[in-house]
Amino acid sequence: MRATLTLLTASVAVGGTIPRGEWDGDISGMPNAKLPQSPLLGNGYTGIAIDYRSNQTANKIGPGNGGSVDFWVNTNTMWQCANATGTQHTSEETFPPPRCERMAFGGYSIRPFSSVSSFSAVEEIETATLHTNQSTASGILNTKTVMNPNEKGSFYTMMMSFGPSNECQDVNITVWVVSSTSIGSVSNVSFEDSILQMNRRSSSHEESSPYSVWTALALFLDVPTVGEPIIRRNATSSFDEVSAVVSVCPGKPVTLMFGLADNFNNESNTVTNSFDPSQAAVSAAKKASVASIQSASDSFWSSYWKVATLDTPDFPNLNKGWYFAQYFTHCALGRLGSPPSGLYGPWVSSDNPAWNGDYTLDYNQEAQYYGIFSSNRIDQFSSYGSPIFEWEPSARVQAQQEAQSAGIKCANNTLHYACHLAPWGYQSKATAIFMHWNGMFAALPLISYWEYTRDEFDGKTYELLDGLNAWSHCFLEDINGQLVDFNSKNPDQEHEKQNVSNPQIGLSLIKRVAQVQLSMASYYNRTAPDYIIDIVNRLSPFNNDSNVWTSYKDASVRDSDNFAMYPLWPSQALQSTADPAVRNIARQSAKKYCDFASGRPVLVFSAAVRAGSDDEEGVYSKLDIVNGFESYYKKNGPSGLPTAPGGGTENVGVVAGLNDVFVQNPDFNYIEVFPVWPSNYTASFANLRTKGGYLISSGISNKYVSDITVTATVDTTPTVLLPWVDATVRCGGVVVNYTRVTPSGARGGIGASFNSPLGTRCVVSEK
16 A cells, blocks of 8 residues: 655644645555554544455445445443353352443445445644545546534535546445444334434343444435345345435535444443444434534634643654654543443444454553643543443452462452453453453553542542552562562463563552552542551562563573563553652663663663663664654554554554653643754754653754743643753743752753742743
8 A cells, every 4th residue: 555644734833743644546445453544534422444355246225235345333332241151140249240341333335336446535734634545447436424423423425526528527435334243233224214224232222231232324315316225134235235326426526424433421330231323323313514524623723722832843744743642642542421442433434343452551542642641632541441441340250269279368458350351340251360450551541540639539539449458468478578460370471371470460450559549548648558558568579680670580691681671661660760860770771671672662762762772872862862753753554553563553652652752741840841852953842741740842953952941731840950050030931049959860950949820821031
């Protein structure tokens, strides 16, 4: 496939370029191993993607038409859940919980009757508008699709006339849903009152099933059809279809309005089994208008890009990758009350996807959320916590089972998580547990939420951490005064199925979760349990060999891989490298393991950035790190999506490391701008968020750092590490006093500490 990518320049607060993706050539399908190199058009509930399908049908009707382009429409709510015997789950108290997998839904197809010789598409990221064209012997059929960014069920496609032909052309429109498995059914295949309609219901339709999601798609035509529509039920194909032919004439575009509805209530996070969403989908299609959807899209995206900005004129691919990451997270992540995005986001293209399209806790699920905090996209986190908190009853039961296997006895509040979860307190069809640290990993984004907002998410994070720490202290073995992550009867693991003692990942996550509960207890004036302090004080030190971290006890550097970097990222058990010994081992380890070209991107970039650089000999320089980002984003596909073999969504989290290049607040002690940026290159950013809840803006050019703007989202006293000898601080336009301090943990330099009232814009300038 040939592919090019251009930039569409937009005016934003601090320079910046918002990219658009361009595709040229056939799209070969959507393998479950990764997301397609195709448009990401979505809105957090629903994703639309393009799938090229090669098999033929006799009369060019239905999704199997060769040379076609099909628009898959999928939602984050389509899950099939049943217990181990295949019957529906009726009691939320039962363990093990029902086992679930993601399901595809369906979509729509628009195709000329003449043979398609080529296809191309352009997605304008700024407005979330998808343009496509199909070349035929008669000319080119152009379409434009826009989705309402705030509603799960309204979007339109405007079909433009053929060119260069001056004649009207017949075009086939097909609405279709997947119907290839016994676990889902299709109903209400119909054509009535200019509406093509299909819907699909997951599970086996038992009224007692609490989560039988029923989704409907309706298409409203604003022109009469040519002849009678054709309804085709699943007999020889994997789809149920309803098709109609319309005539497209020069200068007279045809507009198709789509409505999507389901029986999932986002406010209550429940399904109403008795509710048939068919009429709601029809109503959404009929009431929508091109003007209203386009206006909603333009208004939303105009505001969206102003939340935070970045401009790196010397590194265009890095800049482009940053904006794609912002776009992707809105398109993929669920909204409040809706199930969050799992593997493949809302672009699952088949039933039975790899890993069931689930919430894989040993790094995939968490990673897609890493960058939203420092990117100041806190609202995109709203759906993350529900599957974690709702699985707590099962985690308590599983903790007792795992303790019994280990030959130990643990308190009733201990929590132990499986590796693969589903929504609503359910579990993936993949029932493996693997590591003992899955729950600690799942807690990392909740910890980030607290550290970046100073707010306990849903009031449940502290209790979760307490249950996880209770497990750790129960499971860890006291050997010669150290707490060791090892049990001969039920050992922990480094990689899946790799039993080891003191896995670096386990040590890092155990230490981090204990540290944070202790910090939260202090912040909220709570009394921390004694076992938290014991873990912090006596946990085994991180593994190392000749001043380089290693992956588990007694492992050599040769035995190890980039998992050895977990003390820095993503655990952040070590948030500062101020100590010379820590700094040295961190940077030597980064040089050894952080291969930007072939390592796990979401791990190696952030770890290298957190290790930092003073451009010393033998380790990564700042320019090495920034060039690594530039090369990485350059090699991504034309959609701008950082693809990955483990589900295709997790590598968007690379942007967390990129944000840390520009500003950090390690250990909440001091705010430092451009800590890992090569100072002879130009860059600027606005409203990146740091730990402690600060929104920071600044710029650099020719080694000179411009004003540093600080806006606190909580009442606090920030300390800004000064890039100059002295400074003036103005809050709300008024000069305020500040205290010169030597920040704890800083590698030299003077900080300005001042009172920053909630919401007040403070500007720190060179004096």
